[in-house]
Amino acid sequence: MNIVVLAGGLSTERDVSFVTGNEVAQALRKNGHQVILLDLFMGYHDKEEDLEGIFSRSLEASAKVTGITGSAPDLEAVKRSRKDQSPCLFGPNVIALCRMADIVFLALHGENGEDGRVQAAFDLYGIKYTGTGYLGSALAMDKGLAKRLFAANHIPVPAGISLKKEDGRKEWKETGLSLPSVVKPCRGGSSVGVSIVHTEEEYQKALEDAFSLEDEVVVETYIKGREFSVGVMEFRALPVIEIAPKEGFYDYKNKYAKGSSIETCPAELPEDITKNMQHYAQEAAKSLGLDTYSRMDFILDEENHIYCLEANTLPGMTPTSLLPQEALEAGMDFSQLCEKIIQISLEKYA
Numbered sequence: 001m002n003i004v005v006l007a008g009g010l011s012t013e014r015d016v017s018f019v020t021g022n023e024v025a026q027a028l029r030k031n032g033h034q035v036i037l038l039d040l041f042m043g044y045h046d047k048e049e050d051l052e053g054i055f056s057r058s059l060e061a062s063a064k065v066t067g068i069t070g071s072a073p074d075l076e077a078v079k080r081s082r083k084d085q086s087p088c089l090f091g092p093n094v095i096a097l098c099r100m101a102d103i104v105f106l107a108l109h110g111e112n113g114e115d116g117r118v119q120a121a122f123d124l125y126g127i128k129y130t131g132t133g134y135l136g137s138a139l140a141m142d143k144g145l146a147k148r149l150f151a152a153n154h155i156p157v158p159a160g161i162s163l164k165k166e167d168g169r170k171e172w173k174e175t176g177l178s179l180p181s182v183v184k185p186c187r188g189g190s191s192v193g194v195s196i197v198h199t200e201e202e203y204q205k206a207l208e209d210a211f212s213l214e215d216e217v218v219v220e221t222y223i224k225g226r227e228f229s230v231g232v233m234e235f236r237a238l239p240v241i242e243i244a245p246k247e248g249f250y251d252y253k254n255k256y257a258k259g260s261s262i263e264t265c266p267a268e269l270p271e272d273i274t275k276n277m278q279h280y281a282q283e284a285a286k287s288l289g290l291d292t293y294s295r296m297d298f299i300l301d302e303e304n305h306i307y308c309l310e311a312n313t314l315p316g317m318t319p320t321s322l323l324p325q326e327a328l329e330a331g332m333d334f335s336q337l338c339e340k341i342i343q344i345s346l347e348k349y350a
């Protein structure tokens with residue numbers, strides 16, 4: 001097949017997305033496909049051009065990938081570097097190339113990519129893509145909204161509230177929550193802007209940080225416990241993985257710096273807890289309509305209560321990412337997983 005692997009874009013997870021994209025592209029090439037790795041925002045070259053036969057030059061036409069640094073990328077610098085200085089999210093030739101592909105493998109992470117707008121645009125263009133459609137993506141992206149849907153479907157979530165910038169600063173007392181708590185941007189990812197706060201002063205500072213990224217913020221009770229993630233494919237849960245950062249919580253650095261977290265799959269848990277967590281993961285996927293693949297994050301507190309933190313509709317996809325490790329435990333290696341995602345995504349168009 002001719003496949004575009006779409007990565008990059010203008011989210012805080014731009015760099016992470018390229019690593020996913022590069023790995024997926026390599027795996028799909030090994031499977032015999034002609035694959036172009038394409039930067040959503042920077043596009044391919046900077047002017048319209050004749051793209052005929054481009055898939056036969058797919059390696060040459062692919063974006064070159066560098067790697068992840070210790071912090072989130074400077075998006076203003078990325079914007080300044082685009083020649084046409086257009087506000088259009090789709091860079092030069094992106095739509096044209098995607099229309100030529102048999103399917104677009106979405107390797108995007110974070111806002112613009114995970115929030116459903118690219119999916120909606122592709123639906124209108126008749127472009128086939130992997131993963132969840134626009135509505136499930138949009139629901140999962142909004143942590144406040146997703147939590148309300150989880151709660152309505154009997155999936156336990158940490159107590160919390162959503163705050164809007166326009167409503168002004170809320171004093172700590174008015175939140176009705178207890179310390180410590182967690183402050184996070186409603187639509188962020190990769191723990192960017194997430195703070196654990198122990199005092200009212202820390203809460204105010206964390207609000208300021210989170211509101212500098214977004215206009216809506218979630219504040220929720222801090223759950224002390226062990227952290228897990230559960231991938232779901234076609235509404236069936238994969239084995240549970242445990243993530244134990246060596247220091248602090250699962251922040252940006254601990255997510256991407258090699259060796260900073262210990263990951264155990266299958267997680268060492270009593271069978272009933274494993275079953276319950278997998279059940280909640282499947283229910284979470286159902287409640288948001290995440291029909292192809294997704295990955296839910298959980299915390300298990302010291303009394304063995306399970307809490308669902310969030311759903312990821314385009315989770316990290318390198319061979320050492322969480323969902324691929326779970327798939328491997330279930331007997332599917334990375335290239336088989338990439339192939340499977342394409343197959344179940346194409347089935348939706350049949």
Ligand SMILES: Nc1ncnc2c1ncn2[C@@H]1O[C@H](COP(=O)(O)OP(=O)(O)O)[C@@H](O)[C@H]1O
Pocket residue numbers: 158182184188189190191192194220221222223224227249250251297299309310
């Ligand atoms: N309520 C909570 N209690 C304890 N830790 C939390 C809580 N919410 C988030 N965290 C920590 O912050 C990390 C990121 O939060 P999460 O909601 O998964 O957002 P994202 O991964 O999209 O940035 C989690 O993996 C966890 O380590």
Ligand SMILES: [Mg+2]
Pocket residue numbers: 190297309310
């Ligand atoms: Mg998470």
